Amino acid sequence: MAIDRKQLIVKAATKSFSLFGYKATTMDQVAKIANVGKGTIYTFFKNKEELFDEIISSLIKEMKSEAEQAIDSERSFQENLHRALYRILEYRMEHQLTIKLFQEEREMGTPAVLEVMARLEKEIIQYIAGKVQTLGIDKGEIKQCDPQLTAFIMLKLYISLIFDWEKEHPPLEKQEIAELLEQYVFKGLSI
Amino acid sequence: MAIDRKQLIVKAATKSFSLFGYKATTMDQVAKIANVGKGTIYTFFKNKEELFDEIISSLIKEMKSEAEQAIDSERSFQENLHRALYRILEYRMEHQLTIKLFQEEREMGTPAVLEVMARLEKEIIQYIAGKVQTLGIDKGEIKQCDPQLTAFIMLKLYISLIFDWEKEHPPLEKQEIAELLEQYVFKGLSI
DNA sequence: ATAATGACTGAAATGTTCATCTGGTCAAAA
């Protein structure tokens, strides 16, 4: 069977988006890296944005899978929530694609990138909200609360503590953040 | 005695910054509104940025004064913290100058504005941290905790709940935010 | 004397022009 051209294209595009960002990646460039004609890309994807979206969907899937691996049914809900959130934000800090896109969002405000980053955040909150419901509320580990709002607050809190705090102060260790989560959120939520 | 030219200039500049933002305000414009020669401005202020800084210093003073008025020694620390923070963010939403500058920060990223907004945030955190120490810790109303970190978390939490949450959901009422503060932070801090 | 002024200056921002680039198409080739 012939080589899987679609996969070649996706790989090439991922590489280029990671290296140069969304805007600075040209379809000619993607075609060249993938060793296909430019027209071929358009037999698999309606346009540049759809190609981008498909890559982001994979990214989201992988992030969820990473978070899922961080969860350990032997541990408490609180520990697991911390581990999942921390894993997600670590993932964001470790991967060239998310770093580049985050930078492009702040520095250039490319609309397609803004859109996609909003979707990413929404999906993370959705995922965390699910865990708050199933691991926290359903299992009786925490009080009744709005899972959406709780997930939203948790994510914002983590982003503030990891990314904003260190703009003016020495960065917080993973352990310190876990303790803050305990101190500020769980003492209020636990039964 | 002759008219107070310095005050005229400050008033004119405040008006222009509020209406057009920092970048779009010209010194000629300020001079014209103030009915003084442009050179006169430079007898009172070294440059445009120093004039801006003086106006921001007044703004900070007024914000603190507003917050101070919201605090009522009869009430609990928790209530007072909520009232002070909410008052500060209300102030930011109500005043043309802060609205305009916030917009200029996001949309244009004018360096002088970024700088000044960072100072504003720092001063708010400093102020709140002081209240956490004197009203909370010293009076024994809450546990020992890092006042800086607590103030930082509180402010970020409030900004998220007031400004970010409503990007995707119906806005939260003042009362709801107070309850979230109670639920997520105070249950963990109170003795 | 001192205080106030606004015409002036150079640097930086902005507008304009035009050649190049790029997302997307489609007729031809494989």
Added chain:
DNA sequence: TTTTGACCAGATGAACATTTCAGTCATTAT
């Protein structure tokens, strides 16, 4: 039927021209 790259219209940005503006200082007013 699938793949391709030459082609097109609109977007982009480099190069240059023009305007704007923060800040100065010689002159004027008090």
